[in-house]
Structures are given as C-alpha cells and as structure tokens.
Amino acid sequence: MVKAKKKPFEEIKQAIEGYTRVLNIGCGGCVSVCLAGGQKEVNLLNLQLNAAFSGENKATRVDSFTVERQCNEMFLIDLDKVVPRYDGLMSMACGAGVQLIAERYPDKPIFPAVNTIAVGVDRQIGIYEERCRACGECVLGYTGGICPITRCAKGLFNGPCGGTNKGICEIGNEIPCAWQDIYERLKEQNRVDDILKIKTAMQWQNQTRRMIVQDEYAGRYEDKK
Amino acid sequence: MSSPKNDNTVNTEAIREVLDTHRAKMKTALRVCAHCSLCAESCFLFHVHDGDPRYMPSHKFINSIGRLYKKKGRIDQEALEEISEIVWRRCVLCTRCYCPLGIDIPEMIALARNICRSQDVYFTWDQLEQEA
Ligand code: SF4
Ligand code: SF4
Ligand code: SF4
Numbered sequence: 001m002v003k004a005k006k007k008p009f010e011e012i013k014q015a016i017e018g019y020t021r022v023l024n025i026g027c028g029g030c031v032s033v034c035l036a037g038g039q040k041e042v043n044l045l046n047l048q049l050n051a052a053f054s055g056e057n058k059a060t061r062v063d064s065f066t067v068e069r070q071c072n073e074m075f076l077i078d079l080d081k082v083v084p085r086y087d088g089l090m091s092m093a094c095g096a097g098v099q100l101i102a103e104r105y106p107d108k109p110i111f112p113a114v115n116t117i118a119v120g121v122d123r124q125i126g127i128y129e130e131r132c133r134a135c136g137e138c139v140l141g142y143t144g145g146i147c148p149i150t151r152c153a154k155g156l157f158n159g160p161c162g163g164t165n166k167g168i169c170e171i172g173n174e175i176p177c178a179w180q181d182i183y184e185r186l187k188e189q190n191r192v193d194d195i196l197k198i199k200t201a202m203q204w205q206n207q208t209r210r211m212i213v214q215d216e217y218a219g220r221y222e223d224k225k
Numbered sequence: 226m227s228s229p230k231n232d233n234t235v236n237t238e239a240i241r242e243v244l245d246t247h248r249a250k251m252k253t254a255l256r257v258c259a260h261c262s263l264c265a266e267s268c269f270l271f272h273v274h275d276g277d278p279r280y281m282p283s284h285k286f287i288n289s290i291g292r293l294y295k296k297k298g299r300i301d302q303e304a305l306e307e308i309s310e311i312v313w314r315r316c317v318l319c320t321r322c323y324c325p326l327g328i329d330i331p332e333m334i335a336l337a338r339n340i341c342r343s344q345d346v347y348f349t350w351d352q353l354e355q356e357a
Contacts, residue, residue, distance in 0.1 A: 028318075028338070032350060039347050066342055068318055068335050075335055081246075125354045 002030040002094040003120040003128045004037060005214065007113055012045070012090070013052060015111040019088030020059050024049075024113065025079065025101060026066030027093035034128050035214050036114050037092025039066040045092070045113060062090070070097025076104055083108060118150075126217025142194040144185035151178030157199040159183075233302040240298035240340050247336055251294050254328045258283055264330060267323040270315060282322040282330045285311050289337035302346075309341045313348035 006012075016022045024042050032038030042064045053060045065082055068075040070093035079101075083089065089108045091098040094116040102110045118130035132138075133149050139157070140147060149155045153171045160179035163170025167180045186192045213221060244251070264282040265271045271280040278284055289308045293300060300308075312334050320331040341347055 028347075035349075035351060038349060039342055039345075040349050043345075066347075068338060072320070074320070074332065078339060125351050 001033055001119070002116060003034045003118050003130070004031050004094050004114040004116045006036055006041065007115055009048065012113050013049060016062070016088055016090055017058060017060050020061070021086045022060060022062045022088040022090055023083065023086040024062050024064050024090045024092065025070065026064065027070040027097050028066060029069040029071065031093055031114060035126055042066055042092055071100055073100065073104070126214040127211070127221055129211055139199065143182045144189065144191070146178060146182045146185060148178050148182065159195060235300060235302055235305060235344050237298045237300065239343055240293065240300065243340050243343060244294060244298050251290055251333065254286065254333055255291050255294060257326050257328055258287065259326060264322050264324045267321055269321070270317065280315050285316050286330050286333040290333045293337060293340055305341055305344055305346050308337055309346050309348065312337045312341065
C-alpha cells in the first residue's frame with residue numbers, strides 16, 4: 001500500500017497559521033495502516049497544534065474529520081456539509097487524497113500534513129519498506145521479482161554499473177546491489193537468459209530504497225538497525 | 226476497538242443527527258433488502274471465511290447501520306464497539322459487493338463507520354499487535 005510519513009511539526013504549523021479555522025482531514029485507508037494519517041494521528045496532531053497555537057495566542061484552531069478513503073469521492077460526501085465552515089483545509093492522506101479534496105473544494109486552500117513516500121510493504125508495526133515506484137511498466141517478470149527501479153540507486157535496466165562491489169552498491173551504507181541480487185535469483189531459477197535481452201533504459205534520478213519508520217516506533221527498532 | 230476517550234459516554238444526540246441526514250437512504254436500504262443473500266457471492270471476505278453468514282454484506286449492514294437506525298441512535302458504548310467490530314473487522318470497504326436491488330451496501334457500512342468515528346470508536350492498525 002501507499003506509505004507516508006508525517007511532516008515535521010513546525011512545517012505543518014507554519015503552513016496553516018495564517019488561517020483561523022482549519023479542518024484536518026484524516027484517511028482510513030493506507031495512511032491509517034502505516035500509522036501516519038488515520039483518525040488517531042489526526043486527533044493527536046490536532047491536540048498538539050491547538051496547544052501550540054493557544055500557547056502563542058494565535059487564533060488558529062484545528063478540527064478533525066476522518067473519512068474512510070480520501071481517494072474515492074463516495075467517501076467524501078459527508079465532508080460537503082462540514083468544509084464550508086473552514087477557511088483552510090489540511091489532509092493527512094497521500095498525495096492522491098490531498099488532490100481529490102483540492103479538486104472537490106477548489107476555493108479552499110489545502111495543505112498536506114504528511115509526505116507520501118512510496119508503495120511499500122509492512123515489515124513491522126511502524127516500520128515500512130519501499131518496494132515499487134509505480135513506474136507503470138513493471139519489469140519484475142524478467143528481474144526475478146526484484147525491482148531495479150526501486151532497489152538500484154541508478155535505476156538501471158540492463159545489469160549493474162561498474163560500481164558494484166562484492167554484492168554492495170558503490171553509494172555505500174552497505175546497500176546491496178540490486179543487480180547482483182537479480183542475477184543470483186535468476187541463476188537459482190535457471191533464468192539468467194532473461195537479463196541478456198537489452199531493455200531500453202528509463203530516465204530516473206538516483207534514488208535508493210527508503211525506509212519509513214514512524215517516529216513513535218523509532219526507539220524500539222534502534223538496536224536492531 | 227480503539228476508544229481513546231477516557232469516559233465511555235456516547236453522544237446519542239450527535240448520532241441521531243448523522244442518522245437524520247441519511248434517513249431516507251437507510252430506510253430504503255433496510256426496507257428493500259429481500260434477504261436473497263445474492264450479495265454474499267460478491268464479497269471476497271464471505272468466501273475467504275468459508276461462507277460464514279456473519280460476513281454476508283447484508284448481515285453486516287443490517288447489524289450495523291440497521292441496528293443504529295432501529296435504536297434511533299440510542300446506543301451505548303458496548304453496542305458501538307460491537308458495531309465497529311462488524312464494520313471494520315468483517316468489511317474492508319472494497320466496494321465490490323453487488324445488490325441486485327440496488328442497495329449501496331458499502332455506503333451503509335461507511336455510514337456506520339462514520340458514526341463510530343464520531344464517537345471516537347475506530348480501528349487502528351497498531352492494536353493488532355496488542356491483540357497478538
Ligand atoms: S487517499 Fe491515499 S492514503 Fe488514503 S486510501 Fe487512498 S491511496 Fe490510500
Ligand atoms: S518495475 Fe518496479 S517501479 Fe515499476 S511497477 Fe514494477 S515494481 Fe513498481
Ligand atoms: S465492501 Fe465490504 S461487504 Fe462489500 S464486498 Fe467489500 S468487504 Fe464485502
């Protein structure tokens with residue numbers, strides 16, 4: 001599912017402090033699963049924001065409303081009655097959800113409270129791993145189920161670059177070389193031929209797989225890193 | 226189910242208000258349902274649970290929003306928790322269920338979730354761990 005992480009508190013606060021009544025809209029879908037923007041996170045963030053604003057004698061106040069899924073209009077109907085009471089909106093859904101809300105209420109300024117990170121898998125509660133960049137041309141079928149776009153720092157399509165070193169990527173941090181892994185897996189399956197065919201390269205920026213660790217759970221996993 | 230409130234008071238008046246704004250649709254859905262169980266065929270959770278009738282879409286909406294409607298929102302925390310159990314644990318709101326009579330079952334289940342949410346009763350994914 002889509003994985004997201006809450007923006008830094010100060011960034012959120014600054015974005016909305018010019019508004020008096022702000023509605024923070026949570027999503028019961030993916031961001032609820034990855035503990036970034038469900039009802040619980042909305043309530044907690046609002047508590048913190050309202051305390052901060054009242055402590056600074058600012059007029060801004062934030063209310064909550066969580067819908068089942070912000071990416072589906074059928075779940076937005078009940079918002080129609082609520083939204084007119086606010087001069088600013090905030091969304092804790094992924095970028096898709098934020099945009100659907102923006103589209104539905106074009107006269108209301110909207111601010112995302114989370115950063116949408118990736119399509120990923122659940123490793124543990126509060127810890128998630130990027131697995132797909134939704135490139136729209138999935139190549140997993142010939143790469144042994146290992147995504148070269150997500151896993152290779154250069155998003156290479158036709159084997160490793162010259163920087164691969166005993167199975168480790170040259171960018172460091174002991175990041176495994178995606179293409180080494182692809183090769184090993186295909187070899188095990190007797191399918192190395194699959195990567196001998198030349199694939200036209202895509203233009204991607206250097207990116208390595210990101211881990212999304214929710215702050216609340218970071219301490220718990222520190223030792224294991 | 227998660228209930229971050231310290232007290233277990235339910236604001237039945239607030240529930241009533243939500244029910245009132247959707248009264249016509251709920252009434253129609255509850256009256257029209259012929260208990261034909263055809264919707265069951267379209268729910269993957271019903272199949273995954275070997276045809277357990279508690280997973281029938283009709284059963285789920287009748288025992289959630291139907292219960293709230295019949296009680297006119299006068300319901301206690303315990304009942305709300307039971308309802309939330311149905312609408313979160315037995316339905317993922319995939320919106321795939323099909324009713325030949327045109328009842329929008331996911332809409333009914335989403336409405337029951339809204340009512341639970343309005344009383345701070347909802348499901349959180351870290352509670353799975355506490356239960357394990
Ligand atoms: S709006 Fe985004 S986070 Fe919410 S359910 Fe849809 S895809 Fe997932
Ligand atoms: S190739 Fe990688 S980024 Fe593209 S769709 Fe497949 S898994 Fe996702
Ligand atoms: S919306 Fe719920 S009841 Fe309908 S098919 Fe999906 S899981 Fe089943």
